Amino acid sequence: MSDIDTSINTNLLDPIEIQAKAQEIYLEGLNLPADETIKLIDSTIAHNYGLLMEDPIIRAEGPWLYxxxxxxIFDGVAAYSAANLGHNHPLVRDMLVHFLAHQSPPVLGRFLPDPFLALLGKKITEMTGYDYFLPANGGVEAPEAAIKLARRWGYKVKKVKGLPEIIYFTGCFHGRTLTVTQMLGEEVSLDGFEPFVAGFIEAPFGDIPALKKHINGNTIAILIEPVQGEGGINIPPDGYLPExxxxxxxxxxxVIYDEVQTGWGRTGKLFAWEHDGEKYRPDILCVGKSISGGFAPVSGILADKKLMDLFDPGSHGSTYGGCPISSAIAYAALHAIEMENLPKQSADKGKYVLSQLEEIAKxxxxxxxxxxxxxxxxxxxxTDAPDGHHFAEKFFEEGMIIKESHQWVLRFTPPIVATKEDLDFALGLMRKIFLEDL
Ligand SMILES: Cc1ncc(COP(=O)(O)O)c(C=O)c1O
Incomplete structure (x- = not known):
């Protein structure tokens, strides 16, 4: 007979004990002293990020961190645009309460049908006009998937012989995997990681004659951010993207647009490509960050049937990509983006902030x-002033997170839902710091 120990059954755990443990674990995190938090992060978590402060963040609402x-503290970068809807948007939060209360499965495996994935698919294709969505997790998985899809198209449809080439742009940022990290200009992002994936060609951003020079019979795709974010809020000249x-x-x-950063209202339209009109919709659109309202890593690509059908079962996938909890969160966040009319808020508030900043700049x-x-x-x-890092530190001391890009640019990309009063707080600090003698 079997000698398996049948007492090993999680159902036998006492529900009261589980409840108590859950609360204990939560409070352990909430109340972990600051010095212990920093010590543990430093001694157990890889040092691929530096910390801005030693005072743990324990609560967040809208644009504010506590x-x-x-x-x-005012979050002037909206968690790198993951929090366009602000932190803890009530619609997504309340949906999660229902999701958890009904014991919906958080993760299944994509071979099992899930109603939330179905609803997300319907909503996102309706909102964007593309036929299909391929769901993934972290933002970088979107350009990764787009590159794979472009390569498949290159071999199977364009019938490229030899190495297919994809053009990317100086100053771009598409994430940190081995495929795209080579596109970053900074030595620290490249040092010690070679050899990189072959077939990527760098072109200067915003320069049509230079772009033309890099095109040949093996070019299968152009990968571009319609406004470069990490590269320093670089807006291409008028007419560049249509050309x-x-x-x-x-x-x-x-044409692949990486709108992981520029998407979901950030630039004053739902997507930055819309500024140029329907005729200039990209073949593949990369999305991420605020598609989940900042509640979970959700990303993906959008494309029409002819292209997306090149992905068949087995060609691409991910365990958590499109899992029920991510899909439910993204589904709720898309509703919130619509209900908030995030693109209009962004256009109006952006105009206000920019005009105020122009006055300060003068x-x-x-x-x-x-x-x-x-x-x-x-x-x-x-460049004869203290650099962006210096200003970022000053702002932080005064209660606002604003990040430098490439030393001489400060990025201000706050939650789009920040009220006029919130934005006036930020502008007040800018007036104070940019007009004082340092
Ligand atoms: C345009 C763009 N693409 C991709 C990424 C990568 O996203 P993640 O950091 O979630 O992998 C980023 C992140 O900032 C981004 O700005």
């Missing part, structure tokens, strides 16, 4: 220029 010691599309079409090349001896699209705003610091 620390253990009671500081209230890029025209050249791509002429040469049978796919009087400040530190600011070279300001630029922006919707609530995606960059402040170019003069």
């Amino acid at each position: 620390t253990r010691t009671g500081r209230k 890029l599309h025209r050249i791509a079409k002429e040469n049978k090349i796919l 009087e400040s001896k530190y600011i070279e220029t300001v630029r922006g699209k919707g609530m995606m705003i960059g402040i170019q610091i003069k």
Whole structure:
């Protein structure tokens, strides 16, 4: 007979004991002293990020973060645009309460049908106009999937012989996997990681003649952020993106827009491609970040049937990509984006912030220029002034997170739901810091 121990059964755990343990674990995190938090992060978590502060964040609402010691900090980068809807949007939060209360399965495996995935598919295709959505997790998985799809198209449809080539742009950011990390300009992102995946060609951003020079018979795709985020809020010249599309079409090349950062209202339209009109919709659209309202890692790509059908079962996938809890969260967040009319809020508030910043720039001896699209705003610091990092530290001391990009640009991309009063707080700090003698 079997000697398996039948007492090993989680159902036998006492529900009261489980409840108590759950609460204990939560409170353990909530109340972990600051010094212990920092010590544990430092001694157990890989050092691939530096910490801005030593006071743990324990609560967040809208654009505001609250620390253990009671500081209230304005999140001027909206968790790198993952929190366009603000932190803890009530619609997504309340949906999660229902989801958990009914014991819906958080994860299944994509071979089992899930109503939330079905609803997410319907909603996102209706909102974006694409036929299909391929769900994934972290933002970088979107350009990764787009690159795989483009390669398959290159071999099977364009019938490229030899190495298919994808053009990317100086100053871009598409994430950190081995495929796309090579596209980053900073030595620290490249050092010690070679050899990189072959077939990627760098072109200068915003320069049509230079782009043309890089195109040949093996070019299968152009991968671009319509506004470069990490690269320093770089907005291409008027007419550049439509011309890029025209050249791509002429040469049978796919256009991939990485809107992981610019999507979901950030630039004043639902997607930045919409600024140029329907004719210039990209073949593949990468989405991420705020598709989940900041509640979970959700990303993916959108494309029409002819293209997306090149992915058949077994060609691409991920255990958590499109799992029920991620799908339910994204489904709720998409409703919230619509109900908040996030693109309009972004366009209106962006205009206000930019005009105020232009006034500050006129009087400040530190600011070279300001630029922006919707609530995606960059402040170019003069190179004879203290650099962006210095200003970021100053702002942080005063109660606002604002991040430098490539030393001389400060990025201001707050939650789009920030009220005028919230934004006036941020602008007040800018007036104070940019107009004072440092
Ligand atoms: C345009 C763009 N693509 C991809 C990514 C990668 O997203 P993640 O950090 O979630 O992998 C980012 C992150 O900032 C991004 O800005």
